[in-house]
Amino acid sequence: xxxxxxxxxxxxxxxxxxxxxxxxxxxxxxxxxxxxxxxxxxxxxxxxxxxxxxxxxxxxxxxxxxxxxxxxxxxxxxxxxxxxxxxxxxxxxxxxxxxxxxxxxxxxxxxxxxxxxxxxxxxxxxxxxxxxxxxxxxxxxxxxxxxxxxxxxxxxxxxxxxxxxxxxxxxxxxxxxxxxxxxxxxxxxxxxxxxxxxxxxxxxxxxxxxxxxxxxxxxxxxxxxxxxxxxxxxxxxxxxxxxxxxxx
Amino acid sequence: xxxxxxxxxxxxxxxxxxxxxxxxxxxxxxxxxxxxxxxxxxxxxxxxxxxxxxxxxxxxxxxxxxxxxxxxxxxxxxxxxxxxxxxxxxxxxxxxxxxxxxxxxxxxxxxxxxxxxxxxxxxxxxxxxxxxxxxxxxxxxxxxxxxxxxxxxxxxxxxxxxxxxxxxxxxxxxxxxxxxxxxxxxxxxxxxxxxxxxxxxxxxxxxxxxxxxxxxxxxxxxxxxxxxxxxxxxxxxxxxxxxxxxxxxxxxxxxxxxxxxxxxxxxxxx
Numbered sequence: 001x002x003x004x005x006x007x008x009x010x011x012x013x014x015x016x017x018x019x020x021x022x023x024x025x026x027x028x029x030x031x032x033x034x035x036x037x038x039x040x041x042x043x044x045x046x047x048x049x050x051x052x053x054x055x056x057x058x059x060x061x062x063x064x065x066x067x068x069x070x071x072x073x074x075x076x077x078x079x080x081x082x083x084x085x086x087x088x089x090x091x092x093x094x095x096x097x098x099x100x101x102x103x104x105x106x107x108x109x110x111x112x113x114x115x116x117x118x119x120x121x122x123x124x125x126x127x128x129x130x131x132x133x134x135x136x137x138x139x140x141x142x143x144x145x146x147x148x149x150x151x152x153x154x155x156x157x158x159x160x161x162x163x164x165x166x167x168x169x170x171x172x173x174x175x176x177x178x179x180x181x182x183x184x185x186x187x188x189x190x191x192x193x194x195x196x197x198x199x200x201x202x203x204x205x206x207x208x209x210x211x212x213x214x215x216x217x218x219x220x221x222x223x224x225x226x227x228x229x230x231x232x233x234x235x236x237x238x239x240x241x242x243x244x245x246x247x248x
Numbered sequence: 249x250x251x252x253x254x255x256x257x258x259x260x261x262x263x264x265x266x267x268x269x270x271x272x273x274x275x276x277x278x279x280x281x282x283x284x285x286x287x288x289x290x291x292x293x294x295x296x297x298x299x300x301x302x303x304x305x306x307x308x309x310x311x312x313x314x315x316x317x318x319x320x321x322x323x324x325x326x327x328x329x330x331x332x333x334x335x336x337x338x339x340x341x342x343x344x345x346x347x348x349x350x351x352x353x354x355x356x357x358x359x360x361x362x363x364x365x366x367x368x369x370x371x372x373x374x375x376x377x378x379x380x381x382x383x384x385x386x387x388x389x390x391x392x393x394x395x396x397x398x399x400x401x402x403x404x405x406x407x408x409x410x411x412x413x414x415x416x417x418x419x420x421x422x423x424x425x426x427x428x429x430x431x432x433x434x435x436x437x438x439x440x441x442x443x444x445x446x447x448x449x450x451x452x453x454x455x456x457x458x459x460x461x462x463x464x465x466x467x468x469x470x471x472x473x474x475x476x477x478x479x480x481x482x483x484x485x486x487x488x489x490x491x492x493x494x495x496x497x498x499x500x501x502x503x504x505x506x507x508x509x510x511x512x513x514x515x516x517x518x
Contacts, residue, residue: 007511
């Protein structure tokens with residue numbers, strides 16, 4: 001056997017040729033694997049909308065606080081007092097209680113919303129809508145970004161409504177009442193506050209929204225009558241304060 | 249120093265030595281079939297098969313086994329001409345050498361054979377019969393018609409020779425025995441038995457089942473091809489054993505070496 005070296009070389013060539021389809025198959029499989037992985041990831045990015053919105057919300061949070069400050073400055077309200085009220089809720093979203101925020105709705109509107117964000121995922125979208133409206137007014141250059149949020153929040157409202165009709169959860173209806181009130185849709189706010197009261201008649205916040213919505217709709221007397229009855233029933237200090245303010 | 253593979257290599261040198269005969273289930277069947285046919289009052293029997301299917305060794309084996317019971321003669325190499333063939337035949341039939349410068353008279357030979365009818369029964373094993381021309385085969389047939397001489401004709405089955413076989417033997421042959429390539433199991437047994445016969449147990453054990461499958465795939469069960477391939481495998485092993493022992497595994501024959509042997513013999517190509 002003198003020709004072993006050429007034979008070895010020949011075998012190497014043969015072996016490479018033999019393995020070529022295997023290598024190609026492996027490469028193809030890896031390619032398919034990567035393709036599937038990318039496809040899966042793309043789907044993941046597009047499907048869980050809440051993850052994306054969470055990021056947006058966090059951005060908006062900061063923005064909203066800045067906007068609020070700006071607004072407050074322009075309105076020439078005493079900055080020192082207001083910043084005390086506004087800044088902490090931005091930082092510690094959950095810590096602000098409902099009782100404190102509801103009567104002050106016109107000024108500290110987004111505080112309860114931030115609280116809700118912590119509670120419900122969908123709420124975040126709605127909140128963005130609220131904030132987006134503000135930004136639309138104050139900072140039109142952010143329009144594009146806000147439009148996206150607007151479109152997603154509509155479906156979020158519908159989702160919550162749908163869920164309420166299925167579960168009759170007072171939290172859902174109260175959320176809708178508050179949200180619509182902030183949006184200025186007082187008719188819907190009144191409706192959802194009423195739905196909340198039907199489910200649970202001992203929620204202060206819901207009664208207050210119900211009454212305030214009636215006032216905004218120009219039915220002040222009716223509002224006072226309802227609130228008087230509620231005060232009798234609940235002896236709520238907030239309700240009393242509001243009643244006092246309405247009467248004055 | 250002598251390599252262990254040298255002895256193994258030599259086991260597979262192609263030969264029709266009766267000592268190398270390996271009894272396999274397929275060869276036992278063919279042997280019995282041939283023995284049975286020989287007992288029948290047939291004039292000509294055709295042993296048919298592709299080269300390397302074991303025709304020659306079977307004829308050899310049958311001659312060796314029956315030589316004490318029957319008048320059986322094995323014509324291994326075909327005569328180059330008619331004269332030589334009839335010289336050989338004359339010697340077998342008359343048990344005498346033909347005198348110098350004489351020729352066999354064919355008619356007289358046929359008559360002689362006819363006279364032997366009932367007295368003697370002679371079996372002639374004609375290997376490589378495809379080498380005989382049509383005229384010669386016709387004369388063989390005439391001799392077999394005497395019923396005192398029986399011919400067992402071994403013939404290669406190739407595409408061309410298949411035609412010759414059909415044309416010249418179809419009407420004259422009484423029985424055809426076809427030998428086929430070995431199955432994977434038979435070939436495995438063949439290789440193992442061959443090595444064990446020479447006490448090469450370790451080497452026999454080093455050829456694993458997957459190697460046997462590969463060998464069968466390359467040789468398609470042909471015994472001659474198998475001998476060639478195994479010989480080459482052991483030749484390569486022997487080289488490595490002597491020169492580059494790191495490249496060989498004594499526990500099993502590397503697939504690389506089997507493929508190298510197959511490349512060398514042209515079973516596979518780059």
